Amino acid sequence: METQSKLIGSENLSVQTTFKSTGKTLDLTASDPLLFRLLLSLTLMGLFAEWLHPFTAIVEGSSGNRLIEVLYVLTAVLLFIGMFGFRWFVSTWIYVASILFAWMYAFEEGVSLSWMRSYIDILQNDAVDLLNTGHYTALSQETRTLVLVIGWCMLVYSVQSLALFRRSIMLFAVATVLFLIGLETVLDLQVYADVIRTCMLVLLLQGLTHLARLRDSDASGVIRKSVYGIWIISVSLAAVGLVAIVWSGLQVMPAKELNRASLNDAVGHVQAWAETGYMQLGQEKAETGYNLSGDMIDMGQPIIQNSKPYFIADSPVQTYWRGEILNNYDGRKWSMKPDNLMPTTAINPFGSKNEVIAQEKGNLITQHVEFKQALRQDFPLFGGGIISKVVAVETGSPKALPVMMADPLAGTIKLAVDTNTAGVVGYKIETYIPKVELDKLRLQGGTDPSTIKDHYLQLPGELPARVKELGLQVTSGNTNRYDTVYAVKEYLAKHMTYTLDTRVPAQGQDFVDNFLFETKQGYCTHFATAMTVLLRSQNIPARYVMGFAPGQKYAGEANRYLITEGDAHAWVEVYFPQQGWVPFDPTPGAATGSIVSPVLAPQTSDNNIYNVFSYTWSSFINPSSWSKMLGLITVLNRLNWVLIVGTSLSLILLFLAVHHLWHSREMYRLWKQLHFTRRTFPHKKHLMAAANPVWEGLGRRYGAIDPGATVREYITSLNIEEEIMRSRLYSFADDWEKIAYDEVPPNRTTSIAFMQECWLIANQLV
Structure with a gap:
């Protein structure tokens, strides 16, 4: 039988958890004095500050510094709200409002409805750009900042919840130390003092959460306020004392200079390889x-x-x-x-x-x-x-x-x-x-x-x-x-x-x-x-x-x-x-390479699809298969009808998805060529392959090209009512003939435009 724990003080809040070991339901935030929760949250604020402080030396411009200041204030507000453990339907609105205010203050001096209205247009453009490119970098600065603020809010909420309700802070503590070490290694920032402060804060947090864990495991679930005070003072003195001893020891006996010979040797080897004719390794792709930016870098x-x-x-x-x-x-x-x-x-x-x-x-x-x-x-x-x-x-x-x-x-x-x-x-x-x-x-x-x-x-x-x-x-x-x-x-x-x-x-x-x-x-x-x-x-x-x-x-x-x-x-x-x-303009098109004969008719791929579908259907209606099907139905009848319906819908969706993916495989190749794999200039064979989805779509909608007919004759014979579509197909036919039969390779702009033209037409023919 579960019993409600006794409460310390007058704080009676709503966040509860059940402990299997004692069978008791404890109101954790209510059991901890407000001063204890405040001290715990202030210590967490110190750890979050260690994440933000190094960026003040990295970011440039007033907009970057303004964002750091906004994150400082937002962190303090979120930790203050989290101390009281409001019910979710109250805290959700408070968190949403805090995020919106912080985000708007990162760009404006205050809340502006006109700016919010203008952002709606920006958001629409971001959605289109993200769908077209698939890259996070396609988003505007406003949207990326909003994503950052939301992510930071989730991090603050999660860390504080773990500390207050799960009595666990080691994961975030280790992540903070590794983060600071990474900054020193990668950006050569001086973070020694930051690491010392972090260690002191982690020791203090460990001491505070350990007392809370002791209280949670006690049968009564009660600790006197005087014990809280003595423990907090003792832990604080111990944390500060240990850090002071380490710091003073380093002043008496300074740490040896880090030996970076191995890293320098590695860099030297890479430079030597480059000087002897090897290509440089690990260069980041832009x-x-x-x-x-105005910053000119090596080409x-x-x-x-x-x-x-x-x-x-x-x-x-x-x-x-x-x-x-x-x-x-x-x-x-x-x-x-x-x-x-x-x-x-x-x-x-x-x-x-x-x-x-x-x-x-x-x-x-x-x-x-x-x-x-x-x-x-x-x-x-x-x-x-x-x-x-x-x-x-x-x-x-x-x-x-x-x-x-x-x-x-x-x-x-x-x-x-x-x-x-x-x-x-x-x-x-x-x-x-x-x-x-x-x-x-x-x-x-x-x-x-x-x-x-x-x-x-x-x-x-x-x-x-x-x-x-x-x-x-x-x-x-x-x-x-x-x-x-x-x-x-x-x-x-x-x-x-x-x-x-x-x-x-x-x-x-x-x-x-x-x-x-x-x-x-x-x-x-x-x-x-x-x-x-x-x-x-x-x-x-x-x-x-x-x-x-x-x-x-x-x-x-x-x-x-x-x-x-x-x-x-x-x-x-x-x-x-x-x-x-x-x-x-001296930049040429791609080398033509071998000449690939164009493939005009898409009958083979269509027939394969219909053959697979026909075989599947004939197998399903074959009487010899019914005994197995009846056995399967008998087993399914023993299960819950919701599971049966869900499984059936899942199988139908899976079949439709596989059918769609198979049917759209040429479109996928074209999309991949447009957005991901085109690191080298597209060859003639790639441009011919880019036209395959168009020929397939035309074949499905209007029928395959007649033997002996030219591309222009085929396009002209199609009964197309839409003027824009007819104009695009005529332009497509002209470009296709130039690429297929001209010996001069297309230039960069023409190649990209042709593949984008194929993508637009093929999507309209689906």
């Missing part, structure tokens, strides 16, 4: 995207494709999106001198002659950019050419207009954004697209201005001689600048291979030299850098451009384009004295 890091949407653009013509010009190459990375930038105005960012130049040398167009997520850091204005005018800058707050900086020599504009504002959500610019006539370029001559030569012929003094010799060899025999430039572009396309799976060259090795003579494979950074350096070695002014490829049409809308992180790109601009800067 995702494709535009680097706005060559392996990357994976990222299809997260970056911005939507309205433009009368499809263009590359020019961002920044980098002019200084040091053998490992590109950089730009900060003094090149100067404050400017929106009307004439490069001087009063800017619009005249635009009318003489290019077509003036208007472009509008809308970011998927507001940018809260400095960024360049992306445009199709030289920007003539900044028509508008759209911000989350009209009071937070960014400062506009221009680089007149490069023809680029950068916005300096305050990180504490709502950020920039879009802008509208007028830009001109240069008119370039290739035949006239071959006939042009002239002398390069001294300003151009001073800025765009720079090469590192340590550039290997064989790079210059190769540049001379490739360009010899050409009588004009255009043919010389084209010869370099063709050499790279012929002798180098496109891949995202690369490595940073060993320390002391030139990036271009490593690419041209050793690895001979890379992505746009490799090709654009190599072309720029080879041209400069022959006294041809060239510069490295960062921006975005044109992207793809957005939802079938005219003059509207979607640019993703995967469209981040680099190319080259070459100077022609009578023309100005002319862009060239």
Whole structure:
């Protein structure tokens, strides 16, 4: 028989647990004095502070420090609430309110309904981005912060519950010590004092919880308040005394310096392997995207494709999106001198002659950019050419207009954004697209201005001689600048291979030299850098451009384009004295490899599905199988009818799931190719395989292609009422024929667009 324990003091709270050893139901939080629970919670607050304190030395910017401060306050509030052990329907609302207030204060000065309404739109975009990419990094900063706050709240609640009700804190204590040691090992932070404080707090917690365990195991379940006081004072003195003894001992006899020889030796071995021709190991893979941090790192890091949407653009013509010009190459990375930038105005960012130049040398167009997520850091204005005018800058707050900086020599504009504002959500610019006539370029001559030569012929003094010799060899025999430039572009396309799976060259090795003579494979950074350096070695002014490829049409809308992180790109601009800067993209498509005959008809896979289904059905209705089925039914009748229904539904769902997975296996391969496995540029056979789900869907809905019919004849013969679907299929047929029969490999943008087109059409045909 269970009896209610006696209570100490007037606290009578609701959290209860049953102990099998005594058969008693004890109200734990009520049995512990409020002062005891307060001291236990304060000690836990100290442990949580040890988790947060090191990050104050790591995070940068006011937003990061603000988040740490919010987590401090949230932890204190949650521990205070947890002391009283409210019923779940009360505590749940308190916890939810605390989370929401903390989350909002991390971004705003206070609670703002307008900000909450704006977050609904952000959340919708996050849901779409997460479904499209499957990556947590696709979420906005607001959503990721919300997830962090919720996770932190769950951690605080769990640890306090274990301490108060289960009398257990060792798991969290060990995790805290390991966390601090990990920070010292990985980030080289000084955490010795933190570890000492943690040990003292753990000893104090162990003493407090041990007294509570003794009370729980006692038959009466009662301990006098005076015993609590004596125990708390004794444990506190013992914990502080032990830590003080250890600390003073270290002052008398300091610890020996850690011997890190083994780690240094390991690093030395890796460097030695790299210097002797081995590829560096363990390099972290980054995702494709535009680097706005301003921190220039050594080039060559392996990357994976990222299809997260970056911005939507309205433009009368499809263009590359020019961002920044980098002019200084040091053998490992590109950089730009900060003094090149100067404050400017929106009307004439490069001087009063800017619009005249635009009318003489290019077509003036208007472009509008809308970011998927507001940018809260400095960024360049992306445009199709030289920007003539900044028509508008759209911000989350009209009071937070960014400062506009221009680089007149490069023809680029950068916005300096305050990180504490709502950020920039879009802008509208007028830009001109240069008119370039290739035949006239071959006939042009002239002398390069001294300003151009001073800025765009720079090469590192340590550039290997064989790079210059190769540049001379490739360009010899050409009588004009255009043919010389084209010869370099063709050499790279012929002798180098496109891949995202690369490595940073060993320390002391030139990036271009490593690419041209050793690895001979890379992505746009490799090709654009190599072309720029080879041209400069022959006294041809060239510069490295960062921006975005044109992207793809957005939802079938005219003059509207979607640019993703995967469209981040680099190319080259070459100077022609009578023309100005002319862009060239040296990054090639994939090598075609072997030519694979296209497979138009999907009858085989469909027939296999129907054969399997037919065999399963015929086996089920075969009379010889009924005896076994009756035996199974007899056994099932002995079980609860709920189990029978649940098992039946589970089997039906399992069958439907297997059938769906088998039927959609080609779609899965296409999805995997789009989002995960495309570390190298897709070959022709991969692009042909990407079209298989489309042919299968067309075969199921409209019938297989007739023998001898062409792809265009087959598409034309289909009775498709939807105009958008018919237009997509015609575009798909054109792209498929080009890939299947052209000897020239498709470029990067075309390949990605074709696979995404296949994915959209196949989903509509399901």
